[in-house]
Amino acid sequence: xxSARVIPTSIxxxxxxxxxxxxxxxxxYARVTPAILQPAEPFLDLSGEDIRKRMYLTSDPQGxxxxxxxxxxIPVSCDYLASPAAGKPRGxxxxxPVFRHRPDGGGEFLQAxxxxxxxxxxxxxxxxxxxxxxxxxxHYGLAAPEIRMGDVGLFSALVAALDLAPAWKRRxxxxxxxxxxxxxxxxxxxxxxxxxxxxYQGVLAALAGADPKGAHALVTDLLSIAGITAVGGxxxxxxxxxxxxxxxxxxxxxxxxxxxxxxxxxxxxxxxxAQASAELGAFAREARIALEPALDLFESRIRAFAARGVEVxxxxxxxxxxxxxxxxxxFVFELHDPRAHANGPLVAGGRYDELLTRLGSPRAxxxxxxxxxxxxxxxxRGAP
Amino acid sequence: xxxxxxxAVPAKGRLQANAEAFFAxxxxxxVKPRGARDYRGTIADLPGIEVAYLSAAEIVDLLAQGAVxxxxxxxxxxxxxxxxxxxRVVLVEGLGFGHANVAVxxxxxxxxxxxxxxxxxxxxxxxxxxxxxxxLATKYVNLTREFFSQHGVTDYRIVESSGATEAAPAAGTAxxxxxxxxxxxxxxxxxxxxxxxGVILRSQANLVAARAAKWxxxxxxxxxxxxxxxxxxxxxxxxxEVRTRFPRCDDALLAxxxxxxxxxxPFGGPTSSGMLTLHCPPKHVHELAILLREKxxxxxxxxxxxxxxxxxxxxxxxxxxGLGLSK
Numbered sequence: 001x002x003s004a005r006v007i008p009t010s011i012x013x014x015x016x017x018x019x020x021x022x023x024x025x026x027x028x029y030a031r032v033t034p035a036i037l038q039p040a041e042p043f044l045d046l047s048g049e050d051i052r053k054r055m056y057l058t059s060d061p062q063g064x065x066x067x068x069x070x071x072x073x074i075p076v077s078c079d080y081l082a083s084p085a086a087g088k089p090r091g092x093x094x095x096x097p098v099f100r101h102r103p104d105g106g107g108e109f110l111q112a113x114x115x116x117x118x119x120x121x122x123x124x125x126x127x128x129x130x131x132x133x134x135x136x137x138x139h140y141g142l143a144a145p146e147i148r149m150g151d152v153g154l155f156s157a158l159v160a161a162l163d164l165a166p167a168w169k170r171r172x173x174x175x176x177x178x179x180x181x182x183x184x185x186x187x188x189x190x191x192x193x194x195x196x197x198x199x200y201q202g203v204l205a206a207l208a209g210a211d212p213k214g215a216h217a218l219v220t221d222l223l224s225i226a227g228i229t230a231v232g233g234x235x236x237x238x239x240x241x242x243x244x245x246x247x248x249x250x251x252x253x254x255x256x257x258x259x260x261x262x263x264x265x266x267x268x269x270x271x272x273x274a275q276a277s278a279e280l281g282a283f284a285r286e287a288r289i290a291l292e293p294a295l296d297l298f299e300s301r302i303r304a305f306a307a308r309g310v311e312v313x314x315x316x317x318x319x320x321x322x323x324x325x326x327x328x329x330x331f332v333f334e335l336h337d338p339r340a341h342a343n344g345p346l347v348a349g350g351r352y353d354e355l356l357t358r359l360g361s362p363r364a365x366x367x368x369x370x371x372x373x374x375x376x377x378x379x380x381r382g383a384p
Numbered sequence: 385x386x387x388x389x390x391x392a393v394p395a396k397g398r399l400q401a402n403a404e405a406f407f408a409x410x411x412x413x414x415v416k417p418r419g420a421r422d423y424r425g426t427i428a429d430l431p432g433i434e435v436a437y438l439s440a441a442e443i444v445d446l447l448a449q450g451a452v453x454x455x456x457x458x459x460x461x462x463x464x465x466x467x468x469x470x471x472r473v474v475l476v477e478g479l480g481f482g483h484a485n486v487a488v489x490x491x492x493x494x495x496x497x498x499x500x501x502x503x504x505x506x507x508x509x510x511x512x513x514x515x516x517x518x519x520l521a522t523k524y525v526n527l528t529r530e531f532f533s534q535h536g537v538t539d540y541r542i543v544e545s546s547g548a549t550e551a552a553p554a555a556g557t558a559x560x561x562x563x564x565x566x567x568x569x570x571x572x573x574x575x576x577x578x579x580x581x582g583v584i585l586r587s588q589a590n591l592v593a594a595r596a597a598k599w600x601x602x603x604x605x606x607x608x609x610x611x612x613x614x615x616x617x618x619x620x621x622x623x624x625e626v627r628t629r630f631p632r633c634d635d636a637l638l639a640x641x642x643x644x645x646x647x648x649x650p651f652g653g654p655t656s657s658g659m660l661t662l663h664c665p666p667k668h669v670h671e672l673a674i675l676l677r678e679k680x681x682x683x684x685x686x687x688x689x690x691x692x693x694x695x696x697x698x699x700x701x702x703x704x705x706g707l708g709l710s711k
Contacts, residue, residue: 044541044542045516045517045541048538048539049528049529049532049533049538049540049541049542050529050533050538052525052529052542053526053529166509167505167509170505170508170509170512171504171505171508174504174508174538174539175536178536178538219495223493223495228491228492228493228575233510233514233518233519233556233559234491234493234494234506234510234559236493238513239493239494239495239496242496242505242506242509243495243496245496246496246502357515358515
């Protein structure tokens with residue numbers, strides 16, 4: 001097994017990082033060195049405009065936006081997609097500088113990590129990532145880091161199973177992905193306020209019960225009578241659909257109380273994964289909600305952890321743990337210094353099965369991986 | 385000789401005309417000793433001040449660096465171009481011209497979008513349907529990012545625009561825009577409307593001071609001389625001087641005039657011979673004159689004011705407080 005082969009602390013940080021990457025290579029991950037200068041588009045597209053203020057941006061003579069890579073997951077994924085191996089199971093590891101503006105410290109720092117593509121054995125691949133992440137901290141003398149874990153797939157399954165308007169479902173998923181804790185936001189969460197406009201109430205109420213096809217035609221006609229042509233990328237039909245969706249939403253401008261209670265109950269499930277698994281099962285039965293595929297995966301993942309020699313009871317699981325990056329789709333984890341010397345995780349990663357599709361792959365390719373903050377690990381040595 | 389005190393003024397367009405008119409009202413004449421095309425000038429009768437004529441964007445850069453002491457430029461540019469603007473510059477005073485709102489505008493056909501919350505939902509739905517994010521054209525990249533972040537809207541991409549931003553949706557290069565608008569007429573002509581809670585900033589031309597500039601005794605004296613005249617003129621503009629001889633004037637009458645008309649008494653109550661000087665906002669001058677005569681005044685004289693200098697020196701005090709200079 002992978003556990004606690006603690007390297008003597010006399011080795012310099014760089015040599016130590018090289019030894020770590022060599023270990024990743026021995027585990028079957030081919031070392032890659034993507035370009036440092038990258039097109040900015042995929043990062044902005046996948047991480048959102050907010051990352052712009054942390055990126056080192058420049059442009060080429062044609063005016064295309066370039067950046068110094070702020071992480072390696074996207075470059076490794078793009079290189080894999082552009083290669084003949086795209087779609088086949090492949091594993092890569094990397095060690096190199098990434099660049100982000102940081103209020104404290106320099107803008108350049110070292111990251112190592114692993115990306116695993118195209119594996120069908122989801123639970124085993126997830127468990128392997130956690131095990132290799134634990135190897136990385138053990139490499140730096142920390143054999144028992146704090147393990148935080150979540151599963152974005154469980155929340156998606158819950159939302160899919162709830163009897164809610166589409167606008168509500170989109171909103172919940174988005175907020176879960178963008179906030180570390182959704183629970184305290186449920187109060188303030190509202191969907192579109194257009195239905196609160198008094199002058200629209202009559203029309204919206206009339207449309208709410210109407211046959212969808214006729215209502216759709218009416219909205220389309222009203223727009224053309226008003227002499228309004230659609231500009232930009234949204235078609236009239238798309239606008240009409242969403243308008244009618246708002247009509248259907250009616251007075252449901254805040255989350256129905258029983259649904260809210262259910263979500264809060266779900267998000268309160270946390271602790272030892274084995275125990276959480278039992279609680280989730282009871283929750284699903286009681287609420288008559290089908291969480292099966294996601295819950296089954298959760299359970300087989302726990303078995304896979306045990307098979308890799310990970311002490312499952314040491315994992316701190318939470319249904320609310322969401323990572324704040326909207327491309328995660330399943331398993332997410334972070335390893336922390338239990339003495340909290342480091343400012344942030346030492347290792348962080350998870351599953352992002354939609355990433356490669358969003359980067360342009362014509363078919364879905366599963367993907368899971370993690371990144372290692374080398375400087376944070378190296379700093380642990382000096383810490384008391 | 386020490387480095388001069390520099391004030392940067394817009395070099396062209398309506399902002400330049402407005403800025404010159406602003407100085408002219410304060411009796412400060414901007415002169416270009418080497419001809420109209422010169423980009424350096426002075427202020428007549430105010431030695432030790434250099435006027436630099438620059439583009440609005442350059443003014444903001446130089447203020448951020450502290451390469452000029454004061455500048456006249458729009459708050460929109462200050463907030464957009466200087467990260468953490470309040471730590472680098474001080475917005476001393478809004479100047480009452482160059483008004484423009486920076487606002488989020490969407491196609492009028494989007495009858496399903498009235499608020500930022502609606503926009504958020506449409507943005508998420510758009511990404512799911514089209515497998516790309518909505519594009520937003522703007523030259524206000526930073527203001528947009530901050531505002532959208534505050535509203536939790538994340539599913540959009542910024543397309544930088546340097547030309548006619550409002551034409552981008554019709555041209556098919558963006559779905560929505562963030563741009564400046566004064567009346568909304570240009571937006572409407574391009575089939576766009578402003579979202580109800582989508583005004584990011586209500587901007588106007590400001591007198592802006594650079595924190596990083598040298599603010600020694602000489603610079604402070606130069607700033608004080610100029611700001612004193614501007615403040616004195618600004619105050620003079622907001623009042624008319626009303627004089628009368630009025631032996632029966634009492635505190636009750638003064639209190640009534642203050643309460644009803646916002647009258648001020650720059651020299652206190654009437655003199656021993658009953659001479660009374662009041663400062664009254666222009667729109668209440670006639671009502672005040674009626675009141676004074678009802679109470680026994682025979683003649684009431686009203687005159688425009690050139691300057692009202694006060695020991696408080698309000699504009700310079702604001703600059704000093706903003707820059708954290710000690711008196």
